[in-house]
Amino acid sequence: xxxxxxxxxxxxxxxxxxxxxxxxxxxxMGAEIIKIEKPKIxxxxxxxxxxxxxxxxxxxxxxxxxRSIVIDLKxxxxxxxxxxxxxxGDVFVENFRFGKAEQLGFGYETLKALNDELVYxxxxxxxxxxxxxxxxxxxxxxxxxxxxxxxxxxxDGGVARVGVSVLDQGSxxxxxxxILAALYNRTQSxxxxxxxxxxxxxxxxxxxxxxxxxxxxxxEPVKMGTNHASFAPYxxxxxxxxxxxxxxxxxxxxAKLCKVLEREDWIADSRFSKNLARVxxxxxxxxxxxxxxxxxxxxxxxxxLENGGIPSSIILKIPSVITSPQTESxxxxxxxxxxxxxxxxxxxxxxxxxxxxxxxxxxxxFLGEDTISILEERGVAxxxxxxxxxxxxxxxxxxxxxx
Amino acid sequence: xxxxxxxxxxxxxxxxxxxxxxxxxxxxMGAEIIKIEKPKIxxxxxxxxxxxxxxxxxxxxxxxxxRSIVIDLKxxxxxxxxxxxxxxGDVFVENFRFGKAEQLGFGYETLKALNDELVYxxxxxxxxxxxxxxxxxxxxxxxxxxxxxxxxxxxDGGVARVGVSVLDQGSxxxxxxxILAALYNRTQSxxxxxxxxxxxxxxxxxxxxxxxxxxxxxxEPVKMGTNHASFAPYxxxxxxxxxxxxxxxxxxxxAKLCKVLEREDWIADSRFSKNLARVxxxxxxxxxxxxxxxxxxxxxxxxxLENGGIPSSIILKIPSVITSPQTESxxxxxxxxxxxxxxxxxxxxxxxxxxxxxxxxxxxxFLGEDTISILEERGVAxxxxxxxxxxxxxxxxxxxxxx
Numbered sequence: 001x002x003x004x005x006x007x008x009x010x011x012x013x014x015x016x017x018x019x020x021x022x023x024x025x026x027x028x029m030g031a032e033i034i035k036i037e038k039p040k041i042x043x044x045x046x047x048x049x050x051x052x053x054x055x056x057x058x059x060x061x062x063x064x065x066x067r068s069i070v071i072d073l074k075x076x077x078x079x080x081x082x083x084x085x086x087x088x089g090d091v092f093v094e095n096f097r098f099g100k101a102e103q104l105g106f107g108y109e110t111l112k113a114l115n116d117e118l119v120y121x122x123x124x125x126x127x128x129x130x131x132x133x134x135x136x137x138x139x140x141x142x143x144x145x146x147x148x149x150x151x152x153x154x155x156d157g158g159v160a161r162v163g164v165s166v167l168d169q170g171s172x173x174x175x176x177x178x179i180l181a182a183l184y185n186r187t188q189s190x191x192x193x194x195x196x197x198x199x200x201x202x203x204x205x206x207x208x209x210x211x212x213x214x215x216x217x218x219x220e221p222v223k224m225g226t227n228h229a230s231f232a233p234y235x236x237x238x239x240x241x242x243x244x245x246x247x248x249x250x251x252x253x254x255a256k257l258c259k260v261l262e263r264e265d266w267i268a269d270s271r272f273s274k275n276l277a278r279v280x281x282x283x284x285x286x287x288x289x290x291x292x293x294x295x296x297x298x299x300x301x302x303x304x305l306e307n308g309g310i311p312s313s314i315i316l317k318i319p320s321v322i323t324s325p326q327t328e329s330x331x332x333x334x335x336x337x338x339x340x341x342x343x344x345x346x347x348x349x350x351x352x353x354x355x356x357x358x359x360x361x362x363x364x365x366f367l368g369e370d371t372i373s374i375l376e377e378r379g380v381a382x383x384x385x386x387x388x389x390x391x392x393x394x395x396x397x398x399x400x401x402x403x
Numbered sequence: 404x405x406x407x408x409x410x411x412x413x414x415x416x417x418x419x420x421x422x423x424x425x426x427x428x429x430x431x432m433g434a435e436i437i438k439i440e441k442p443k444i445x446x447x448x449x450x451x452x453x454x455x456x457x458x459x460x461x462x463x464x465x466x467x468x469x470r471s472i473v474i475d476l477k478x479x480x481x482x483x484x485x486x487x488x489x490x491x492g493d494v495f496v497e498n499f500r501f502g503k504a505e506q507l508g509f510g511y512e513t514l515k516a517l518n519d520e521l522v523y524x525x526x527x528x529x530x531x532x533x534x535x536x537x538x539x540x541x542x543x544x545x546x547x548x549x550x551x552x553x554x555x556x557x558x559d560g561g562v563a564r565v566g567v568s569v570l571d572q573g574s575x576x577x578x579x580x581x582i583l584a585a586l587y588n589r590t591q592s593x594x595x596x597x598x599x600x601x602x603x604x605x606x607x608x609x610x611x612x613x614x615x616x617x618x619x620x621x622x623e624p625v626k627m628g629t630n631h632a633s634f635a636p637y638x639x640x641x642x643x644x645x646x647x648x649x650x651x652x653x654x655x656x657x658a659k660l661c662k663v664l665e666r667e668d669w670i671a672d673s674r675f676s677k678n679l680a681r682v683x684x685x686x687x688x689x690x691x692x693x694x695x696x697x698x699x700x701x702x703x704x705x706x707x708l709e710n711g712g713i714p715s716s717i718i719l720k721i722p723s724v725i726t727s728p729q730t731e732s733x734x735x736x737x738x739x740x741x742x743x744x745x746x747x748x749x750x751x752x753x754x755x756x757x758x759x760x761x762x763x764x765x766x767x768x769f770l771g772e773d774t775i776s777i778l779e780e781r782g783v784a785x786x787x788x789x790x791x792x793x794x795x796x797x798x799x800x801x802x803x804x805x806x
Contacts, residue, residue: 130732
């Protein structure tokens with residue numbers, strides 16, 4: 001069954017992480033992605049370690065379901081190939097620094113003049129306004145500038161970068177949300193439009209609750225380790241062996257917890273009966289709970305807590321996540337055929353559509369794997385293709401070079 | 404100008420964080436959100452502290468641009484009101500535990516039979532399959548089960564919950580992505596469909612890079628503090644006063660950094676010249692860089708680093724984020740009129756559309772603020788409304804009770 005975006009063509013001149021993560025979302029939804037890469041090295045993420053079968057893991061992670069064409073975007077003939085693709089394309093995505101797309105001849109106004117149904121998306125580090133728009137930026141830098149880093153870590157330890165790329169991946173999702181809304185709106189208006197998002201703005205949005213809490217109270221949010229400022233008990237607790245997470249967000253759940261811990265006296269204890277009191281007496285509460293938990297193993301407690309309806313979990317490490325029964329049941333890891341990698345498994349998108357299912361049908365392409373087929377589909381003659389290769393305007397994956 | 408989803412009506416029976424975060428995305432895009440709340444207390448997030456003008460900050464954060472109607476979903480008359488709304492609605496969203504929507508009479512098959520153009524979205528903790536689907540879950544619990552927590556924190560310290568609700572907010576975004584794709588597809592197929600996402604699946608997807616890196620190398624990912632496993636130098640560094648973040652992802656950026664630090668000898672130093680060597684000699688590299696950085700203040704270095712084109716930043720705390728020039732320039736915080744709160748400012752979505760702009764036009768509603776107007780629009784007679792109020796089937800905000 002085709003995906004929900006079948007028939008949509010995306011011209012993708014993005015590199016590294018955020019841009020390709022965005023177009024992967026559209027790719028899994030059945031859009032055709034024409035990934036335009038620079039000659040010789042292609043997308044930088046191809047060489048970001050660790051490598052697997054010669055390809056960077058970063059690249060493998062976010063480039064399935066795409067076609068790769070190598071074009072020198074600085075050459076006039078290269079630009080003409082892009083303009084030709086734009087004329088009947090649906091979506092164009094760039095993640096250059098501010099001004100660079102215009103400089104290369106791929107600014108919004110230029111492409112809109114070629115195709116006013118085009119949805120044009122810019123994904124940058126800092127956005128299209130403000131002094132910092134000229135600055136380069138990465139996920140971790142935007143985490144620092146948006147305040148996320150300042151509230152991430154244990155209470156007395158140093159700050160930490162969030163261990164997963166929340167701003168690269170989050171901004172990719174916001175870009176996809178904007179593009180999808182623009183495509184929907186185009187079915188009403190008949191016109192495309194410009195979509196903009198950035199790592200920095202995504203970071204500000206993620207911290208929204210903390211920004212509001214500070215505006216409301218004047219109390220500066222701080223690092224809370226595994227705890228949560230608004231709820232108690234909420235966090236990691238020692239048991240006889242390893243730590244477990246317990247999350248209690250209201251008084252009736254707390255009463256259930258007390259039953260499991262066989263400390264029903266706490267339910268009416270004024271220090272613990274209400275969430276506000278529990279938050280104020282967090283340290284005493286946490287140590288009292290740990291005293292009980294230390295009498296049994298993590299697995300024994302999890303079984304009892306689950307039976308008691310308490311949100312709780314072992315703190316799984318990456319190897320255990322891969323083999324966990326729920327990862328299996330939800331089929332989050334999909335086997336993908338790859339010429340150079342046995343046993344390649346890639347995480348599917350965490351959303352499913354019943355009538356137009358998302359699928360992984362093509363492994364991440366080799367550099368220039370689809371150069372010839374894309375140009376042939378555009379009606380470019382074989383002699384011209386050969387000439388463009390010789391001039392260095394385009395590049396073809398060695399496996400696909402004609403003799 | 405109306406938003407991209409103008410004309411779309413969403414029936415929203417979600418509570419707490421992830422579900423309302425999802426429908427807020429559609430709300431800001433111009434869809435009409437009919438937020439159905441339970442009698443008396445309404446959405447639990449209304450009382451999650453801290454409070455601002457009597458409303459929970461969590462509630463305020465994610466419920467603007469919505470209309471609130473109070474319905475007792477357990478009563479037959481209440482169910483009939485929902486069925487009536489579903490008949491010509493476009494989207495239905497629920498975030499109950501597995502099976503609860505069916506039990507209440509709001510399962511997918513039931514609602515599809517009333518309206519086959521309906522897009523129906525389920526947002527749960529663990530998904531609709533697998534043993535754990537029956538379990539309750541929160542952001543932090545899913546962070547523990549998906550491995551995020553195990554790799555979040557400083558190298559030698561304890562694990563930390565990611566300081567912002569990446570799984571509540573992330574799963575909300577995946578739900579929105581699925582709904583938008585289904586709405587787009589409906590313009591082609593004429594039919595709605597079911598969309599599913601969960602906190603757990605979102606967590607597995609966020610950790611994707613680490614899962615792949617482990618499958619590729621067998622090396623278990625660990626907590627890296629502010630560093631990044633694949634790049635060096637990358638992280639927080641001490642200066643004369645406060646820490647700064649520096650991110651270097653390739654050799655040419657490293658050469659630029661060496662120039663700013665006046666240590667151009669490092670460019671050809673075999674311990675530092677290539678990224679792979681820098682990763683291997685990370686400790687020596689980091690301490691060597693800090694030795695230089697400690698000679699000047701953070702602000703002095705940031706100026707030089709920015710001039711040198713190096714991705715870098717102060718590690719901003721929440722109060723500074725609110726007043727930072729880039730937050731101002733990007734207008735990420737929007738003034739919103741609210742009857743009980745002076746100076747309410749809410750973060751806008753971090754995406755912008757040029758022709759159908761996203762706007763905040765309505766403050767987060769009081770409980771039952773729109774009960775009467777919604778029922779009147781459905782053609783319910785005033786006498787019937789009064790009767791339903793008396794029976795406790797619906798509830799009206801006191802400000803709107805007729806005498």
